[in-house]
Amino acid sequence: MKIDSIKNGIVLDHITAGKSLEVYKALGLDKLDCSVAIIKNVKSNKMGKKDILKIDEEFALDFDVLGYLDPNITVCIIKDGKLVEKKKLQLPQKIINVEKCKNPRCITSVEQGLDHVFYLANKDKRIYRCLYCETKVEKK
Known part of the structure; x- marks a missing residue:
């Protein structure tokens, strides 16, 4: 090839x-x-x-x-x-509009146009949390 x-x-x-x-x-x-x-x-x-x-x-x-x-x-x-x-590269401290918050009660589900912001909560386990409601997202 x-x-x-x-x-x-x-x-x-x-x-x-x-x-x-x-x-x-x-x-x-x-x-x-x-x-x-x-x-x-x-x-x-x-x-x-x-x-x-x-x-x-x-x-x-x-x-x-x-x-x-x-x-x-x-x-x-x-x-x-x-x-x-x-x-x-390395894990970013914050991601914006890369993931969507899965929590239906999160303000991002109600407010259209609001950025989905997650911060790095645990670097070793690659866990991010929603800035608004603390819902966890794990990237494997």
Whole structure:
């Protein structure tokens, strides 16, 4: 299998195996008018298996969304065919409009247009809580 190299774009590396489609959808990559390669179950010395996304265009990435979905992701920025920047992600302290509060009595269920804001309550267990009602969301 041959996947062309990228001239100018972004490579999302070290995605947990099987999560590349979730990342693809969350970032809205289907709306881009460029080549996007989804490479699944690649052998990795560090992880055993991993997924990789190659995006042949530069665009604004939401690092909080990426860090929430998978804090192991490495973001590689490619310009003129060369790696110019490499960023390691971590769990964001706060996420806005990434998840929706499931509590039907939460103010976000009643007030239309109110942002769904969650804060990181437990880093080790990846637990976030709604800022308004404290409802728990766990990201596995």
